[in-house]
Amino acid sequence: MLRYTLRQVEYAVAIWDHGSVAAASAHLGVAQPTLSASLAKLEEQIGLQLFIRHHAQGVSPSPAGLRFLAEARNLLTHAQDLQRDMLAAGTAIEGQLSLASFATIAPSFVPPLIKTFTSLHPKVTIRMAEGTQDELFKGLRGGDFDLALLYDVDMPEDFTVTPLTSFAPHVLLPGKHRLTRLKNVPLVALKDEPFVLLDIAPSRTYFTRILETAGIVPKVAFSSPSLEVVRGLVGQGLGYSILVTRPYGDHSYAGEELAVRPIADEVERGVIALAALRQMRKTRLVSAFEAHCVDFFRTVKA
Amino acid sequence: MLRYTLRQVEYAVAIWDHGSVAAASAHLGVAQPTLSASLAKLEEQIGLQLFIRHHAQGVSPSPAGLRFLAEARNLLTHAQDLQRDMLAAGTAIEGQLSLASFATIAPSFVPPLIKTFTSLHPKVTIRMAEGTQDELFKGLRGGDFDLALLYDVDMPEDFTVTPLTSFAPHVLLPGKHRLTRLKNVPLVALKDEPFVLLDIAPSRTYFTRILETAGIVPKVAFSSPSLEVVRGLVGQGLGYSILVTRPYGDHSYAGEELAVRPIADEVERGVIALAALRQMRKTRLVSAFEAHCVDFFRTVKA
DNA sequence: CCGCTGGATAGGATTTTACGATGCTGCGCT
DNA sequence: AGCGCAGCATCGTAAAATCCTATCCAGCGG
Known part of the structure; x- marks a missing residue:
């Protein structure tokens, strides 16, 4: 069980950077007693005094504290990187998309779909898979695929279906x-x-x-x-x-x-559609690809 | 500002490992609703659905969730490593000790002290410094040294002094x-x-x-x-x-x-003593070295 | 000696985290 | 077909953590 929080680390490193609790307080927009208490608690929890307090003259890291703080900063940037990546994954159109396709549909449509989409969004990579309808269902439900391209026939209730085009x-x-x-x-x-x-x-x-x-x-x-x-x-x-x-x-x-x-x-008619698991909240990338498919088939038909 | 906590990551990774909220709950010794709520909140805060819920059959990571979880596990081990190191630094006799010495005392006593201490505790490295009394005071107060070897003369109130030996x-x-x-x-x-x-x-x-x-x-x-x-x-x-x-x-x-x-x-008589900043909470390493110094001078005298 | 600076403490409101109890839903067994 | 089981979500609530404002206190400099 972890005994400290990222928030505590964040505050401690800020105090280090600014040389005093007060300065860090002003910079972070957090009340000074909050930082003071947070730091005291962190020190208690890791069993290490991080800073030496100088009355009215800020604080300075102790020898042991210095080592902790250096490592703590690494951890902090690690955490920040992860957050950035994940916020980007949710909001930017980049990263990886996992697309499955019904076997007989794939050869005709998947290559041009991917070609046009990735030329619009170069930072996207697409993983492809093929399978029978049941395999697609299983893969969607199991989290293997974001979307599946298939015929809109006998679709269970737990999928959303976006019709794209139809063929006689x-x-x-x-x-x-x-x-x-x-x-x-x-x-x-x-x-x-x-x-x-x-x-x-x-x-x-x-x-x-x-x-x-x-x-x-x-x-x-x-x-x-x-x-x-x-x-x-x-x-x-x-x-x-x-x-x-x-x-x-x-x-x-x-x-x-x-x-x-x-x-x-x-x-x-045979309706080609894009299916997604109903309960899945879509990332922006998934929504964008979905919209792209609708566009693609509308322009192809016209 | 970080939008998630290490606790949330810990729980999410545990859920991943065990394949279900219930299993993770049993394993962590935490109530199942706690995990459920923690996971929901994490998903909301990073704007990503991490898991697909299967009724009565556990959960499985979504494609985007899988990427997050892999990175999250790295972050978690990073955090755990840091905690382990810091707990060790506070409790084990290892790591680095910063010892300063009054210039005229150093040549006679510091080498044998270090020799005997490091042969008892091989995982310890010792950084040495020399200086005048004022420099030692400044260094102790500024967090540059853990301990200082000096003459117990004119010691300010903010230091603790451990007498070691005296010479006429x-x-x-x-x-x-x-x-x-x-x-x-x-x-x-x-x-x-x-x-x-x-x-x-x-x-x-x-x-x-x-x-x-x-x-x-x-x-x-x-x-x-x-x-x-x-x-x-x-x-x-x-x-x-x-x-x-x-x-x-x-x-x-x-x-x-x-x-x-x-x-x-x-x-x-000239009293040689070990000084430390009074407000500094001592690590076990520092205490051990202090005790070793007392021992050393007792046996030398005898 | 007095005011300024900066950390610690106190008190209280809000948020978070945790729990137990319970509800809900799909799966498998009879 | 129905029933019980498994497993996630929700509810209500208690405890803890977090944060704020106000205030205290100790050095330092003038």
Whole structure:
């Protein structure tokens, strides 16, 4: 248990600097008896007489006091540095931001977001992480991330959600599929086709809900948690898929041609949002990044 | 002005270490609401949320909190180190002692005193200084010295004095002086001899007082603040002197023979003492050295 | 000897810190 | 599904710390 306070150290060092209790009192804007008592108490608590009192002539450090005071000043600056850093961390836009992103969203949006934000605020560094929705939730709740970029689907109550933009899901077909003739694909047309499901929460429930809302029971032929594996499977002609994320270039990793078609029906759009733990008080850095994301997607859309 | 206390930091770090307020409470022996309130206040004062609260599952640091806590732990160990050092400085026999000595006493006694003390307490270092009585007083009052070794003559009221030993003053004569025939020299025999005065306070008044008490008005032919210069002057046959300090070997620096004779009269002895500022609370190191000096002179005399 | 300077003390108001008791909420067990 | 448990927050209150104003007291200088 510590037996002295930073306040006491602060006062003692000020008395040292000014050579007298009275001078320190004037300089600190604290009553002289306050300093006198504080010093007496500090001396009692550390069991060391710090100053020699000269009547009407101030005080001077004792030999042992001198050693304490030198060290005490170090401690004081240490404490002041910490305070400065922390006040800055709460109010300035600098330091580290921990951003997590849903795996399929990250590649398209995180790099440009970071690029534009850090060029506005060069003193900011951003740590990135990816994961499934559950991992993002866990990370936010566990304090691993400040913010998470994800789809606004099945969000628990303890998060705040800031919608950024939305995308209509599309049908993904093998390049040579007969339905590629259609400009827009009605969901009923997929009724009997084999379905390749992107199997990550919450995408899984989102996609099946779209189909079931249209009265279709999807025939899940394959499923994978990897977007690129799903695209590869479709490319191989093993079925169709319904996706929101649309990488640049309509080819799978293996090179097969893919066809992307809008859905003719009115369907629930995939809403990309920024989530934060509701109970977390946001630092200015976090708020600034949040605002930046909103801006970014507004200007991208326009 | 610092906006947080070491106590708050201590508690916050403990909460971090134990993963929950309740666990920290049990470990610190402090009521849980106390920690809870202390933490809330700290968070408010530094403007940062440090922990995320999990209902019935403890707390975990937020991303920003983690950075604070890491730094805070450094500060805490810094503060604890300082406290440990200072408690040790007050109670253990280690660290630095600042010892001043009256110039003529130093050469004979300071080296053996230090030798014996540091061999008993190897962790002690001793800084030495020499000076005239006035310089010793000033240094003690100004906090430059812990203790001063001096003659107990004309001591102001604001010092404590610990007598260590005493020496009878002696008459110093040129080697060939006619009075060297006497085994003891009565002071009246010096009545018309030229006197060489060791002119340092308080020796000056001490020696003249001895002579005047015997009804003699000394004929001061020469005076010098240096013991060895006085001995040299006597060696040259320029007069006699009265001294207390008696170096080994009865020759001056220049090599002239000197004769030392006891004083036949009953005279005031020169009392060597250890002085400290009365208002100074003594550290254990200072007390130990004081006790050692008393011991040392008791055994030397025996 | 008197006034000035500067530290210590006294008394009292305010703030802080601590406690016990209790409330509230999510998790896990039955 | 409900219930108990775990764990943080809140409330009320007592004790302690902090700070203020007013005053005292001791050296020093004129």
